[in-house]
Amino acid sequence: MATRKPFLLRTDPEVIAALQRWAADELRSVNGQIDFLLRRALRDAGRLHRRDPGGGDTPSPDSIERDAPDTR
Numbered sequence: 837m838a839t840r841k842p843f844l845l846r847t848d849p850e851v852i853a854a855l856q857r858w859a860a861d862e863l864r865s866v867n868g869q870i871d872f873l874l875r876r877a878l879r880d881a882g883r884l885h886r887r888d889p890g891g892g893d894t895p896s897p898d899s900i901e902r903d904a905p906d907t908r
Contacts, residue, residue: 845870 852866859869878884
């Protein structure tokens, strides 16, 4: 299993309460929900590569398209 790095997050109590409700709705811990949301946001922004089944990193299709030279 991959090593995880702990860090402290300070945020508004209202944000934490909303995250707690959302996490409960999706049967996750608050930590798991934050990790899920951060990974999704990073992937959607093209800043996190998906892992392929072989364990390596592969770029998302969006980042490949974005990084391709414009040939028009």
